[in-house]
Amino acid sequence: MKKNIFLYLFVFTALICLYLSVSGSNMADENMGKIKKLKEQVATLKDSVQQSNLKVMDMQYFSLENNDDALAYYEHLNLNDPTAYITDKLLETNEQKSDNPLIPYEGMEGDFKINKIKVLNHKWILTDFSDGKYWGELLIKYELKDDLGIDFTLVDHLLYTRSN
The missing domain is CATH 1.20.5 (Single alpha-helices involved in coiled-coils or other helix-helix interfaces)
Structure with missing residues (x-):
């Protein structure tokens, strides 16, 4: 067992x-x-x-941050981030009560304001603008001066038409 x-x-x-x-x-x-x-x-x-x-x-090929030749224009200004400085100055043009003075159109649903900004190089900026319903784009030429003032000049623009 x-x-x-x-x-x-x-x-x-x-x-x-x-x-x-x-x-x-x-x-x-x-x-x-x-x-x-x-x-x-x-x-x-x-x-x-x-x-x-x-x-x-x-x-990013067309951007100021990655363009050493364009950045060389601003070395003497001792700016840490020229793109941010230029963008801030351009956004300051939105602070007016009416349409942005760089936008050659009158807002239809509100005031046209710049939304997005792409600093291409040491001379040109590409922007997007809108009034909430209608939108368009601007090509802006700019000049950053030694006193850190900036002159913006509208080169070309377009307003998209709505197709219903």
């Missing part, structure tokens, strides 16, 4: 070991499949990030 109990105990233990071995092997295979899938996703995401970085670099 005692012999049978040890035999049953040995067989039962062997079955548990076999079950744990097969179960562990299946779990390891499943985890390896998940790891492989995640590695593929990481590779895809790295490619996507790299493509996005290339697009951003391409979009």
Whole structure:
């Protein structure tokens, strides 16, 4: 009887070991499949990030921050961030109660104000303006003087027409 109990105990233990071995092997295979899938996703995401970085670099080609030749014009002024300074000065033209004086149109739904600004180089700025319903764009020439004053001159403009 005692012999049978040890035999049953040995067989039962062997079955548990076999079950744990097969179960562990299946779990390891499943985890390896998940790891492989995640590695593929990481590779895809790295490619996507790299493509996005290339697009951003391409979009920043025309910007004062990335144009060393244009920035050289402002080295003697000791400005930490010429783009921010120029942008702030241009936004100050929005502070009037009526339409922005650089915008050659009268607001139809409100006053036209400059919204977005892209300082292209040491001479030109591209802006977006809107009155809340209608919008357009401006090409502005500017001159930053040694006394940190700025003269803005409208070069060209357009107002988008609404098509209903």
